[in-house]
Amino acid sequence: MKTVRLLATAAMGLESLVAREVKDLGYTDVTVENGKVMFDADVSAIPRLNLWLRTADRVKVIVGEFEAKTFDDLFEQTKALNWEDYIPEDGAFPVIGKSVKSKLYSVPDCQRLVKKAVAEKLKQKHGVAINMPETGAMYKIEVALLKDKVTLTLDSSGSGLHKRGYRLRQGEAPLKETLAAALVMLTNWKPDYPLVDLFCGSGTIMIEAALIGQNIAPGFNREFASESWDFIPQTLWDQAFDEAEKLANYDQPLDITGSDLDPKMIEIAKDNAIEAGLNDLITFKQMQARDFHPKKDNGYLITNPPYGERLNEEEEVKQMYRDLGKSMVLNATWSSYVLTSHEQFEKLFGMKATKKRKLFNGFIKVDYYQYFGRHNK
Numbered sequence: 001m002k003t004v005r006l007l008a009t010a011a012m013g014l015e016s017l018v019a020r021e022v023k024d025l026g027y028t029d030v031t032v033e034n035g036k037v038m039f040d041a042d043v044s045a046i047p048r049l050n051l052w053l054r055t056a057d058r059v060k061v062i063v064g065e066f067e068a069k070t071f072d073d074l075f076e077q078t079k080a081l082n083w084e085d086y087i088p089e090d091g092a093f094p095v096i097g098k099s100v101k102s103k104l105y106s107v108p109d110c111q112r113l114v115k116k117a118v119a120e121k122l123k124q125k126h127g128v129a130i131n132m133p134e135t136g137a138m139y140k141i142e143v144a145l146l147k148d149k150v151t152l153t154l155d156s157s158g159s160g161l162h163k164r165g166y167r168l169r170q171g172e173a174p175l176k177e178t179l180a181a182a183l184v185m186l187t188n189w190k191p192d193y194p195l196v197d198l199f200c201g202s203g204t205i206m207i208e209a210a211l212i213g214q215n216i217a218p219g220f221n222r223e224f225a226s227e228s229w230d231f232i233p234q235t236l237w238d239q240a241f242d243e244a245e246k247l248a249n250y251d252q253p254l255d256i257t258g259s260d261l262d263p264k265m266i267e268i269a270k271d272n273a274i275e276a277g278l279n280d281l282i283t284f285k286q287m288q289a290r291d292f293h294p295k296k297d298n299g300y301l302i303t304n305p306p307y308g309e310r311l312n313e314e315e316e317v318k319q320m321y322r323d324l325g326k327s328m329v330l331n332a333t334w335s336s337y338v339l340t341s342h343e344q345f346e347k348l349f350g351m352k353a354t355k356k357r358k359l360f361n362g363f364i365k366v367d368y369y370q371y372f373g374r375h376n377k
């Protein structure tokens with residue numbers, strides 16, 4: 001089977017989690033850089049990674065890497081790559097680009113040149129006389145320059161992997177599904193422990209947790225650009241979907257509850273859970289966070305409360321964090337995991353975190369405060 005070099009892209013701070021997922025799927029010799037996880041694998045990895053990766057943004061195929069400081073360099077080396085092995089005669093191949101700290105800084109010029117070089121190569125190899133028709137499957141090319149090093153990739157995912165297909169509606173500040181999955185994976189929660197999110201909004205964290213709890217592939221209900229790529233035999237997609245079906249553990253009982261002050265958000269969260277096929281597994285209810293009392297033992301709170309960034313919210317949010325600390329301290333077997341940008345969080349919550357981890361929620365710098373309960377130490 002054909003070997004390809006693959007790149008799983010990751011949000012800043014999530015690279016090590018993406019690498020762990022890639023390794024857990026059986027791929028080795030993984031290189032991790034800023035925002036990137038790279039490795040060689042056979043073509044069957046493309047369906048599997050797209051279906052299974054919970055914390056990566058996209059899966060890309062690296063067609064070539066080289067250094068280029070002039071447009072001539074870029075053109076000739078792009079043309080020298082074996083594009084015909086990937087893109088068929090009728091393939092559509094739009095080019096996007098980015099350039100950081102490189103001599104070739106004009107992205108539109110780089111894109112135009114790559115487009116021309118690939119088109120010339122394909123015409124030559126496929127024996128097309130005038131223009132490539134581009135009426136077939138989508139092979140989106142990216143030309144990325146970093147310190148004069150060019151990486152040319154094909155995007156196998158299509159829309160970003162955070163688009164699982166279940167989010168019909170959302171609230172004001174929803175978490176990206178990939179980050180929500182990461183928050184769950186960074187804890188020691190196991191499917192038999194109780195799990196709550198007291199500020200659940202559209203339900204993202206609890207829905208991702210239920211998918212993890214039953215080992216359901218997050219991409220099971222969506223499509224990927226590479227499903228119509230000629231160089232990936234259909235049988236490999238069928239095998240990957242069969243494998244996902246076989247590995248799902250629909251009998252795993254779960255004790256997952258999301259609550260929110262806003263009844264509208266509860267309605268939205270329920271609709272999203274129904275769309276994900278998980279509505280029997282998650283309880284959503286309208287509740288003030290301060291009314292929560294951790295009764296069962298060994299539970300986990302994983303939550304993304306308001307950050308109080310708007311001036312008029314500041315006092316309210318401070319009180320909310322104090323109340324949260326008071327609730328969680330009532331049962332020492334519980335573990336709490338809270339994502340916030342609020343600098344005073346530990347002081348307000350009333351305890352120093354066992355562990356802290358810096359993350360980004362979009363462009364907002366946040367900390368993931370982790371308090372280990374008694375059984376989790």
Ligand SMILES: C[S@@+](CC[C@H](N)C(=O)[O-])C[C@H]1O[C@@H](n2cnc3c(N)ncnc32)[C@H](O)[C@@H]1O
Pocket residue numbers: 170171173174175176198199200201202203204205259260261262265287288289290304305306307320
């Ligand atoms: C940042 S959003 C959570 C977004 C969620 N993680 C998602 O992906 O959709 C914070 C949520 O806290 C809720 N909220 C605000 N004050 C609350 C309170 N005192 N008790 C419970 N929920 C509250 C808001 O209604 C909002 O939905």
